[in-house]
Amino acid sequence: MLTSWAVDLANVKAIYPWQGAELIMVIAGVVAWILWHVIQLREEKEEFQKDVEEYGSKESIKKALDDHSL
């Protein structure tokens, strides 16, 4: 951990906090990334299912086609 700038910068390398915990941070990042996809895919699937159930009738679709221009 860096506690003072009274140093010769030629001797200074990494200065971010939690040095030595890079692998743990990478694992946490990868898990968060995969989790994001899982949650997103699930949410998207549920949203489409709900849309089809609520608005999927022929009348609703025709109304949507009339209401919303190309």
Place this chain on the structure above:
Amino acid sequence: MGNNLDALTTVFTEFYYWVTVVFMFLIHVGFCMYEVGVSRRRNHLHTLMKNTMLIPLVTITFFFFGWWIYWAFPNGPFITGGLELEAAAANAPTSPNMGTDLSDRITGVFWAAFLLFSWTAASIVSGSVIERIRSGAFWIIAVMIGSVTWIIDAAWGWSANGWMVKLLGYHDAYASGVIHGIAGGTALGVLVVLGPRLGRFRADGTARDFVPHNPWLVTVGLFLIYTGFWGFYAACNVPIISPEGIGGLITGETWTATTIYLTPTTLGAITFNFLMSLSGGLLVAYLISNGNPFWTYSGGLAGIITASAGNDLYHPIQAMFIAGIGTFIAYKMHYWVERTFKIDDAVGAVAVHGYAGFAGLVIAGFMLWGYPSSPYEGYAAINPLGNTIGAIIMFFVLGFLPAWIVAKILNGMGLLRIPREVELMGLDFKSLADEEQARQDVRDAEKALV
């Protein structure tokens, strides 16, 4: 930094690449505008978010593993050697210099320059699949091309020690194949599985014209892509390096700009050739499309993409004619493939990037036949067969094939295409209905105040 000259060179190079990154951001802005402009009004919000969200997903995965792949895979592995684990270790996400590190000031800027190429590759695919792909499926494909397949092709064919350069004499200075060929092939692989938009083809097989909802957005978007392309070209060069720094066959003391292969070129050369190839593409596209703005602008892009493989060495007039030829091929191929295979490529990305990029590689193989592909000893010279094999690797092996397999898997899981009803109503139908309701509420409230 050993001395003042080293320090100055490092700071200049650092700033040079940093500026290219900022310029290349405009490519993404342009693609978003272009894609949203082409989509129908009932789909434009989802279209925008689909392209926008590839930015964080490709960025974090490129940090986690994409950058490491570039340094680890130049030998294949197991074609000209094993994994380059030592070189890759310094570019792994666990490496201290992949953070704030006063002993390495430039890795982050290099990383970002390559990352912006990753966004571009994924963004090219995004436009062709609009209005019927699930965003979640697209984002998985975006990570695949942005952080895996394109960076493998870069390690193989866009690196000073890539096996394709060594064995095939592959030459692709400004990424006709390594970005555009692979992105076009990837788009085609997805499109084959995804299928056309509902109503795109009549019962007799002819295509209906889905008119862009905002042609101004489309054309301004393409202008911005041109602008960002300048940054892309600059980012493909090493701005200044000494023969000693290269450590190859070049003699004397003259410092130079080089390509990614460390072969000499100049900023003047790419400035001449960028503009002349843009012009060749625009001129031909205007004639063959009868002045259609969409195709004229896209033709400018196709022209640059075709000439890009050899724009480090071409004469500007050669760049102009090569661009015109590539644009002609891209335009004709687009409609032939559309008619024959019923492929609905909404923005012509397969043609403008894929066919033009493929053609550009083949042409460069002939035009630069016999030129050294590298400043180092023992590399194959540039040749037509090597560049044609390279084009096949880029478009089919690393582009089409992985995309087709992933799209098939996603389709089998019911995750590729949006439901038919939603496609007909439009992806934004709920947002649009809510917006209309909100407007009506305001109107009612105002009327009550009269």
